[in-house]
Amino acid sequence: MKPVLPKLNFALCRDLERRLGTDDLIEWLETEAERVASLGRKHGGPIAFSTALLRDRNISLIGAKPYLPALQTISPTENGYEIRYTPFQRVEDRRFGVAHEIAHTFWFGPGAGGNPLSPLQRAIGDDPTIEWLCNRAAAAILLPRSDLTPITEEVPLVLHKISNLAKLYVVPERLVARRIFHDLAGKDVDLLAVRRRGDKGKVAWFASAPSRGQVMKKLENRTVPSELLPTPDMEKTCEVKIDGRWCLLADSASGFNRAKPLKRSPQIQPTSAWVFRNEDTWYVALPRQNRQSSG
Numbered sequence: 158m159k160p161v162l163p164k165l166n167f168a169l170c171r172d173l174e175r176r177l178g179t180d181d182l183i184e185w186l187e188t189e190a191e192r193v194a195s196l197g198r199k200h201g202g203p204i205a206f207s208t209a210l211l212r213d214r215n216i217s218l219i220g221a222k223p224y225l226p227a228l229q230t231i232s233p234t235e236n237g238y239e240i241r242y243t244p245f246q247r248v249e250d251r252r253f254g255v256a257h258e259i260a261h262t263f264w265f266g267p268g269a270g271g272n273p274l275s276p277l278q279r280a281i282g283d284d285p286t287i288e289w290l291c292n293r294a295a296a297a298i299l300l301p302r303s304d305l306t307p308i309t310e311e312v313p314l315v316l317h318k319i320s321n322l323a324k325l326y327v328v329p330e331r332l333v334a335r336r337i338f339h340d341l342a343g344k345d346v347d348l349l350a351v352r353r354r355g356d357k358g359k360v361a362w363f364a365s366a367p368s369r370g371q372v373m374k375k376l377e378n379r380t381v382p383s384e385l386l387p388t389p390d391m392e393k394t395c396e397v398k399i400d401g402r403w404c405l406l407a408d409s410a411s412g413f414n415r416a417k418p419l420k421r422s423p424q425i426q427p428t429s430a431w432v433f434r435n436e437d438t439w440y441v442a443l444p445r446q447n448r449q450s451s452g
């Protein structure tokens with residue numbers, strides 16, 4: 158496995174590789190996710206949690222249940238597993254949650270019962286490495302690598318494709334952005350979408366650059382003042398100079414301190430970014446290298 162990942166338990170990853178008979182856990186995960194996704198393919202639509210897919214993962218039921226301890230859970234039954242999810246989620250969030258639970262079956266030992274494949278997994282509570290792998294595998298099931306390969310080759314000039322791909326595959330836009338830029342193209346960029354609210358903008362979602370590691374604060378709903386919003390008419394993704402305070406905004410996710418309103422921050426040098434704008438949303442990819450302020 159390549160050392161591009163955040164703080165994962167490498168001993169656990171090595172042990173999983175040994176037990177799965179691979180020397181590249183991420184490559185194994187991508188291939189296996191592609192195979193599982195192929196069982197849920199239907200005429201160019203989103204990957205479906207089909208009977209064939211569920212049978213392959215030994216899952217007998219996916220159903221809504223109120224008052225769960227988490228948004229979704231997987232639990233062993235007499236002869237397999239069942240997945241429960243909290244109702245009233247957006248369908249794309251629910252699909253990601255269910256795919257995450259399906260991915261847990263990759264790291265269970267043979268047979269039913271939900272025993273961990275590796276004894277190095279945490280016995281109590283969630284194992285952060287396993288959770289990270291499940292998120293990565295869920296993305297790979299819902300957005301199979303081979304579907305995105307041609308798009309990945311055009312990175313970073315693909316921000317204008319995020320919204321349509323999210324609709325086509327019925328997944329959150331943020332997942333599409335992460336999948337293309339981070340998982341597949343390996344770009345160290347912060348990704349943001351900002352929706353128009355009157356003459357200002359509000360952060361709709363933020364996908365932090367892989368090199369940030371753990372993000373301390375959510376940026377969702379932060380206000381982006383009008384003077385920060387690039388105005389050129391754009392049909393496609395363009396490289397443009399944008400107000401340097403976009404970097405402050407992204408960096409504020411990594412800090413412990415309370416974020417100052419951007420309006421009151423002193424102006425800093427413009428920075429290069431990739432931007433796509435439609436009527437109501439700005440999609441921005443901010444490279445982390447060559448930044449004046451970061452951390």
Ligand SMILES: [Zn+2]
Nearest residue numbers: 257261288291
């Ligand atoms: Zn999980």
